[in-house]
Amino acid sequence: xxxxxxxxxxxxxxxxxxxxxEKAIQPQIIPLPHSQNIIxxxxxxxxxTAIIGGYELKDVTNYLNNFITNDLNIKSTSKEAxxxxxxxxxxTIKNDEEYHLLIDKKKILLKSxxxxxxxxxxxxxxxxxxxxxxxxxxxxxxxEIKDKPQFSYRGMHLDVGRHFFPVNFIKKxxxxxSRLKINTFHWHLTEDQGWRIEIKKYPKLQExxxxxxxxxxxxxxxxxxxxxxxxxxxxxxxxxxxEIVKYASDRFIDIIPEIEMPGHSQAAIAAYxxxxxxxxxxxxxxxxxxxxxxxxxxxxxxxxxxxxIDEVVELFPSKYIHIGGDEAPxxxxxxxxxxxxLIKSKNLKDEHGLQxxxxxxxxxxxxSKGKQIIGWDEILEGGxxxxxxxxxxxxxxxxxxxxxxxxxxxxxxxxxxxxxYYQSENEKEPLAIGGYLPLEKxxxxxxxxxxxxxxxxxxxxxxxxxxxxxxxxxxxxxxYMAFPRVIALAEATWTKSSLKNYTDFxxxxxxFQNRLDALNINYANHLYEINxxxxxxxxxxxxxxxxxxxxxxxxxxxxxxxxxxxxxxxSLPIPVNKSSTIKAASFDNSKKIxxxxxxxxxxxxxxxxKITLNxxxxxxxxxxxxxxxxxxxxxxxxxxxDKEWLGFWGKDLIITIDLGSSLExxxxxxxxxxxxxxxxxxxxxxxxxxxxxxxxxxxxxxxxNNLLVEFKKQFKNKKVRFITLKIPNYxxxxxxxxxxxxxxxxxxxxxxxx
Ligand code: ACM
Numbered sequence: 001x002x003x004x005x006x007x008x009x010x011x012x013x014x015x016x017x018x019x020x021x022e023k024a025i026q027p028q029i030i031p032l033p034h035s036q037n038i039i040x041x042x043x044x045x046x047x048x049t050a051i052i053g054g055y056e057l058k059d060v061t062n063y064l065n066n067f068i069t070n071d072l073n074i075k076s077t078s079k080e081a082x083x084x085x086x087x088x089x090x091x092t093i094k095n096d097e098e099y100h101l102l103i104d105k106k107k108i109l110l111k112s113x114x115x116x117x118x119x120x121x122x123x124x125x126x127x128x129x130x131x132x133x134x135x136x137x138x139x140x141x142x143x144e145i146k147d148k149p150q151f152s153y154r155g156m157h158l159d160v161g162r163h164f165f166p167v168n169f170i171k172k173x174x175x176x177x178s179r180l181k182i183n184t185f186h187w188h189l190t191e192d193q194g195w196r197i198e199i200k201k202y203p204k205l206q207e208x209x210x211x212x213x214x215x216x217x218x219x220x221x222x223x224x225x226x227x228x229x230x231x232x233x234x235x236x237x238x239x240x241x242x243e244i245v246k247y248a249s250d251r252f253i254d255i256i257p258e259i260e261m262p263g264h265s266q267a268a269i270a271a272y273x274x275x276x277x278x279x280x281x282x283x284x285x286x287x288x289x290x291x292x293x294x295x296x297x298x299x300x301x302x303x304x305x306x307x308x309i310d311e312v313v314e315l316f317p318s319k320y321i322h323i324g325g326d327e328a329p330x331x332x333x334x335x336x337x338x339x340x341x342l343i344k345s346k347n348l349k350d351e352h353g354l355q356x357x358x359x360x361x362x363x364x365x366x367x368s369k370g371k372q373i374i375g376w377d378e379i380l381e382g383g384x385x386x387x388x389x390x391x392x393x394x395x396x397x398x399x400x401x402x403x404x405x406x407x408x409x410x411x412x413x414x415x416x417x418x419x420x421y422y423q424s425e426n427e428k429e430p431l432a433i434g435g436y437l438p439l440e441k442x443x444x445x446x447x448x449x450x451x452x453x454x455x456x457x458x459x460x461x462x463x464x465x466x467x468x469x470x471x472x473x474x475x476x477x478x479x480y481m482a483f484p485r486v487i488a489l490a491e492a493t494w495t496k497s498s499l500k501n502y503t504d505f506x507x508x509x510x511x512f513q514n515r516l517d518a519l520n521i522n523y524a525n526h527l528y529e530i531n532x533x534x535x536x537x538x539x540x541x542x543x544x545x546x547x548x549x550x551x552x553x554x555x556x557x558x559x560x561x562x563x564x565x566x567x568x569x570x571s572l573p574i575p576v577n578k579s580s581t582i583k584a585a586s587f588d589n590s591k592k593i594x595x596x597x598x599x600x601x602x603x604x605x606x607x608x609x610k611i612t613l614n615x616x617x618x619x620x621x622x623x624x625x626x627x628x629x630x631x632x633x634x635x636x637x638x639x640x641x642d643k644e645w646l647g648f649w650g651k652d653l654i655i656t657i658d659l660g661s662s663l664e665x666x667x668x669x670x671x672x673x674x675x676x677x678x679x680x681x682x683x684x685x686x687x688x689x690x691x692x693x694x695x696x697x698x699x700x701x702x703x704x705n706n707l708l709v710e711f712k713k714q715f716k717n718k719k720v721r722f723i724t725l726k727i728p729n730y731x732x733x734x735x736x737x738x739x740x741x742x743x744x745x746x747x748x749x750x751x752x753x754x
Pocket of ligand 1: 327376393
């Protein structure tokens with residue numbers, strides 16, 4: 001009793017003491033620092049706090065001072081102060097981006113080797129301060145942080161070719177990137193659908209290439225294609241570009257301009273047809289996808305591109321120029337007498353050799369300007385130019401190959417870095433290109449491919465998120481697609497992978513959302529979204545629910561009504577005794593804080609039975625595992641990237657279902673996805689075998705380019721236990737179609753046995 005009385009008095013005194021000062025914000029820093037130790041006590045920031053930085057750090061010191069004065073309404077002093085924030089250069093610190101931040105009761109000391117390191121220290125300090133303030137003083141938690149990045153390249157890309165974004169938005173984007181310690185902005189400036197950089201020597205790039213006559217409405221997969229009939233376009237003047245480069249440089253962001261070659265060049269060829277191989281007049285592209293236009297490797301074309309580079313290098317101080325190199329269609333080169341003769345006279349192997357010649361020649365020119373090139377992983381085809389850096393986007397294979405050749409690489413694989421993909425499986429998500437890339441998957445990304453050893457891993461400069469804007473027209477939507485995935489990538493590139501923890505990250509992100517609100521960023525929030533999964537234990541089928549983040553209540557219904565805070569509370573998997581629709585959402589007391597998860601489960605004879613496949617689905621499209629084919633749940637009608645659709649690249653399929661005992665079967669149905677623009681083709685045939693005593697060969701008709709191809713076969717009272725479906729892959733993409741010559745994907749979802 002005595003002890004507890006003593007404790008109560010102690011706590012009373014203690015809490016009285018600390019209540020005099022406002023409570024300091026507990027550190028929730030993103031990206032998570034390399035090391036961080038909390039020290040007891042607070043530093044009090046007030047008008048008697050001096051902010052002092054040496055000459056080399058005057059800009060960073062002003063940046064901090066402006067924030068404290070303007071955002072926090074505290075006018076600090078420059079001398080005779082009670083306490084101080086000191087920014088110092090410390091040449092014993094090794095890494096240019098490293099900083100040491102010590103906050104004790106008397107002072108804040110921020111040491112770094114460079115102004116860039118100081119800027120990152122200031123970003124960390126800002127996250128320890130409130131977003132807004134009305135009091136006379138602010139308490140800051142005492143702590144010590146020693147921080148440095150894991151990767152030297154931490155990038156975000158933006159495609160302004162498909163859609164154009166105004167100067168003010170580009171600045172807003174750069175500003176938030178810098179707050180996350182991202183250090184590179186890859187500005188994709190030229191495309192088939194628009195040329196966006198002013199080149200003074202070639203006025204038609206501004207008059208013609210910067211504008212298209214109209215734009216595709218809806219998704220490329222929607223047939224027939226419809227257009228809006230409205231002229232669209234714009235470009236950045238050199239004056240605006242200089243202003244943006246300066247703005248970025250003030251925030252220690254390097255801008256890498258991308259001038260695409262030899263493909264993705266239709267807009268430039270529309271302005272100057274002589275740059276192409278056919279001389280035909282073409283228009284700036286009005287829809288998405290690949291086009292056959294390609295720069296012709298003539299002396300006049302190289303002269304044009306060299307002139308463009310001359311103006312580009314004057315605008316961008318970056319060490320790198322990105323020359324694209326991706327998806328360059330070779331048809332026009334194959335059909336050109338000039339190109340074929342060039343291949344012979346230069347002793348090149350084929351059109352890939354010609355692409356390599358093209359890129360190497362431009363690389364040499366760019367090198368002569370004191371710059372290096374970056375190219376998409378296609379620049380490996382036919383041989384890499386000396387000192388070229390490879391951006392690996394078609395998976396990590398390009399990165400591995402380039403590293404083996406001792407070239408630097410930047411990882412941007414579609415599977416983890418394409419923020420134009422859907423981030424939720426909810427059907428109500430705004431239209432995206434396809435795919436599925438949730439926040440957790442971005443967070444889990446390790447830029448070092450596991451195939452590389454420690455020595456080879458040194459060639460990995462870092463990683464980058466890409467934002468292609470075919471389906472992103474407005475800056476609001478761009479923010480929705482980018483955030484919070486950019487934030488996850490910032491941590492995946494800055495923080496040592498052994499320190500990463502997704503649960504901890506989510507809690508810091510909830511806190512960080514207040515900062516995004518203050519910056520007026522339209523971020524997506526799927527933190528409390530519901531996921532569901534079929535569970536089969538012996539013959540009983542249940543549906544399990546979970547939220548992306550735990551800690552809030554889930555309510556659900558099974559009668560197709562909308563769940564409310566008075567609907568059943570979820571605690572255990574829900575028994576599925578008959579076909580039914582389950583709807584669920586997360587609630588914070590009575591407030592719904594997620595979208596509604598809705599699933600229709602169809603009870604058929606194969607549900608929960610045994611299934612075997614001869615080939616595993618591709619690792620990017622196997623989210624539901626093979627059981628997803630017989631879990632009673634159909635995939636999305638609009639998206640192949642959800643966890644119900646399984647994708648196989650170029651593989652024939654043999655699927656066997658064991659019903660456990662002989663059952664009467666009256667029909668078999670399934671569905672194939674058929675998005676030819678995404679290289680997905682429904683197969684042409686399917687062979688069904690029952691217990692090795694019955695077999696039926698069926699053809700599948702993909703009528704009218706339908707996105708979904710349904711297959712159904714009826715039987716009369718067949719008794720069967722083992723059902724085998726043989727489904728040969730469609731083959732290669734036909735000439736004239738997007739991705740011609742490549743292997744196709746087979747996407748299949750629920751196999752319904754009735
Ligand atoms: C790319 O996504 N074509 C690099």
